[in-house]
Amino acid sequence: MVVPSGEPSAAVELLGEATRLRMSPADLDECAAFLQDVEHSGSAGSVHSLPRPGRQPSRLLFVGIGDGSEAGWRAAGAALARSARSEPALVLVVPAELAPAGLRGLAEGLWLASYRFELSTAEDFELKRVTLGLEATPEHAEALQRARAVAESTRLARDLTNMPGDRKTPAWFAKQIEKAATGVPQLTISVRDEAALTEQGFNAILAVGRGSTRGPRLVELSWRPRGARRHIVLVGKGITFDTGGICIKPLASMKLMRKDMGGAAAVVGATLAAAAMRLPVRVTALAPLAENAIGADAMRPGDVIRHYGGITSEVLNTDAEGRLVLGDAMAYAVRRLRPDVIVDLATLTGAQGVALGKRTAAMYSHSDALAAELSGAAEAAGEAVWRMPLSDDYAEALDGDLAxxxxxxxIGAGSLLAALYLREFTGGLRDNWVHFDMSSPAWADSADGELTKGATGWGVRTLTRWLETTAA
Structure with a gap:
């Protein structure tokens, strides 16, 4: 049984100036002397602790916010979550002029850095209440509500990604999304099983899942507010475990392949966050789910697949399966959903990590405007992206003899070639499409800022922030 962590553990409350910590002049002199002695730099996330045995409060934490930006406050919140994890409650003294954006960063940092994933008994995390002595405006209340929606959705994406592959079947994954969507007005979900996928021609999703005894699914999660004038489709790769198929991965590359559905988790999380915020933009998340396993009927090198919509692919590597399932979902989106924009997220290539490392996702788009919007959203949300060239120079390499x-x-250029492959499924939306290759950023090897070791939920914050600006 999984201990649910989608719900943030610490309540963050705004209770006005009356809750401000009252300190005597002697206390303030003590604080000033301490800060001078430890040479507190004030850099974002830096923490110094002043024990005060026998007095109240018994311990003071001095946390730097850097330049006071949202990012600085987010780092401060994350540092507090770790430094005060053994405390049942915190009272924060913050500047009276704390802006709503700073409050949002602080709350997101607190909630995201306090995330824990356990399969049996959860590690005791005692911090339950954080109180800010702040005269809250409606803008502050909205910022806190949005921080909570993002944190809950990111934590859900982390839960889904962290779940081991023996439990995380496509059917299980679809059921978790159904549970999360239950009872939310104007949020609908449909799940296509093997029979429906066969009947409707989603042959690539079926081919990738054919080697597993645990059949594939296609989840369609739709947020349809009244009066929405823009329709965004988010598509996420959902390989619940990736052995590489017949072109089997080496052990070292396979150990963490439970994370190969991080894109699907992110697009679902962003759609749930949009619904929680009641954003006035229509959002549809498509999560093609399959387990790429080895079996008697597994997809073979040399097989030819006819995708939804008619494009054919010759399979030269069964370990390049993510682009196959994405192709089906994207072709369906273009033909049946008729969106204004398509954005896909995928833990797609190792080449992304070679080029950009662990924290930065690769972004591909023909649209300067969309690329700028999403780059800005990523920066504001605290996630990193880098726009890569989407050159036609390599396109001929994708031409098939049989398909x-x-x-x-x-020929190399693995991340670029994967993007060029996916471009073939965008139809008339070629110039209104963005692809994120986020394989490495989906996983953290150690705690870092608001990230905890394991799944990061990368993309939920970027997509949600972009949907907020799109809906404005």
Missing amino acids: DLVNSTD
Whole structure:
């Protein structure tokens, strides 16, 4: 049984100036002398602790906020979550002029850095209440509500991604999304099983899942507020475990392949956050789910697949399966959903990590405007992206002898070629499409700022922040 962590553990309350910590002049002199002695830099997330045995409060934490930006406050919140994890409650003294954006960063940092994932008994995390002595405006209350929506959705995405592959079947994943969507007005969900996928021609999703005894699914989660004038489709790769198929991965590369559905978790999380915020923009999340396993009927190198919509792919590498399932979902989105914009997220290539490391996702788009919007959203949300060239110079390498496309080549440029492959499924939305290759940022090897070790939920914050600006 999973201990649910979607719900943030610490309540953050705004109770006005009456809750401000009252300190005597002697106390303030003590604080000033301490800060001078420890040479507190005030850099974002820096923490110094002053024990005061026998007095109240018994311990003071001095936390730096850097330049006072939202990012600085987010770092401060994350540092507090770790430094005060053994405390049942905190009272924070913050500047009276704390802006709503700073409050949002502080709350997100607190909630995200306090995340824990346990399969049996949860590690005791005692911090239950954080009180700010702040005269709250409606703008502050809204900022706190939005921080909570983002934190809950990110924590859910982390839970889904952290779940081991023996439990995380496509059917299980779909059921978790159904549970999260239950009871939310104007939020609907449909789940296509193997029979429906076969009947409707989602042949790539079926091919990738064919080697597993645990069949594939396609989840369609829709937020449809009244009066929405823009429709965004978010598509996320959902390989619940990736052995590489017949082109099997080496052990070292397979150990963490439970994270290969991080894109699906992120697009679902962002859609749930949009619904929680009641954003006036229509959002549809598509999560093609399959387990890429080895079995008697597994997809083989040399197989030819006819995707939803008719494009054919020759399979040259069964370990390049993510782009196959994404192709089906994107073709369906273009033909049936008719969105204004398509954004896809995928833990797609190791080449992304080679180029950009662990914290920065690769972004591909022909649209300067969309790329700028999403880059700005990522920066504001505290996630990093870098726009990569989407050059036609390599497109010919994808031409197949037996099919329209091949799903793999041996000429290098792996992340770019994957993006060019996906572009073939965008139809008339080629210039209104963005692809994120976020394989490495989906996982943290150690705690860092608001990230905890394990799944990061990368993309929920960027997509949600972008949907907020799109809806404004």
